[in-house]
Amino acid sequence: MGEHTVTSFDEDLDHLDRLVRDMSELGAAMVQAATRSLIGSDNALAQRVLSDDALMDARQRELDEAAIRLIAKRQPMAQDLRAVVGAIRMAADLERIGDLAKNIAKRVAAVGAGGTPRNLAHSLEAMSDLVLDQIHGTIEAYVGRDAAALEARRDDDENIDIHYTSVFRELLTYMMEDPRNITTCTHLLFCAKNLERIGDHVTNIAENAYYVVTGSLLPLHRPKRDETTPAD
């Protein structure tokens, strides 16, 4: 258990971190492409998101296998083990983010060319930008082992939820104005919901990362929009 072993464990952990970061970059690219394909009715771009999802699944399996090999080989104790299990959990959230982006991309054809009213397109793009910023900020804070930055990220989710609620209301208005909008708006509603859920998964990642970095749970005291609105 000399210094050499310790260094090697850290190298293995760095490798896991790189895989987490790669997955997060792929996830962010998928979210961005899915939103763009929806707003621009771009079927080819939507198709790319679908094939990226297969890549995301493969990367998760790769990370899982690397993590399990690492545990078997190094047999790490509490704190190191926490980091490895943390990486497995983050990979699971990133894989779900890929799924949700894919589900947005799959609605592109259903929404069709006449699809997204300009105001809504703007609101959806704003949501997507917030999510992308949340992903990048969270992963940077994790890789940099920056607990304070991770704690600060938790306002992101609140902000995304506020945007979601506003998109939700906007969509209800369109549906009430003209029943012919209902089918399209329902698809857009699920797209907005998926962006909101992606935000939830990034929040999970931040909570997990915080636990890896500090060994403590993030204090539970976050604004409880959950109790006031049934918006999820």
Next chain:
Amino acid sequence: MGEHTVTSFDEDLDHLDRLVRDMSELGAAMVQAATRSLIGSDNALAQRVLSDDALMDARQRELDEAAIRLIAKRQPMAQDLRAVVGAIRMAADLERIGDLAKNIAKRVAAVGAGGTPRNLAHSLEAMSDLVLDQIHGTIEAYVGRDAAALEARRDDDENIDIHYTSVFRELLTYMMEDPRNITTCTHLLFCAKNLERIGDHVTNIAENAYYVVTGSLLPLHRPKRDETTPAD
């Protein structure tokens, strides 16, 4: 590494299995109560689901800690490690099932007393029954280490998706008939979607369980409704 140690590891693993089974029973009870509270506009029952969710979160933490202690103490090799990591993953899916049930319960107040048309109530209850059967069957097959039964469960999800699609269409019809139905129907749409997503999580559990039991991935060859409809 005598027989005594092996037995003890198996006992520890049995303990994890019991925790998984407890969480699955709690999850099933939450799904059932959430659906009933929605259909019967039963706010008190909905409230119980909300407090059950806190219990579910606590159970997941308990399982995670037991699993991590087990890895640290026993330092299991490949196959045993797979079982422990599998339990952690199943617990994560069960916790998400609790969240989704909670989200149904939170919509009970918004849907209100006049809420669910009889036909829809019937369809939602049928979906919920399918999900409950899927949860029980999957966990029994896992605890019994029955790979064939796990493989057979994968049709469940297809069946739930078919019900979801029909509820989705029914809801669109109500919305188009009368714009005053739109807000309520939107909430019911998310409830139906949540039941469908619970089915997806149970399918994840079955796939994970299959991997624990056999060491192989479930063959990917399941009906790909994903490619034909944007229904998620």
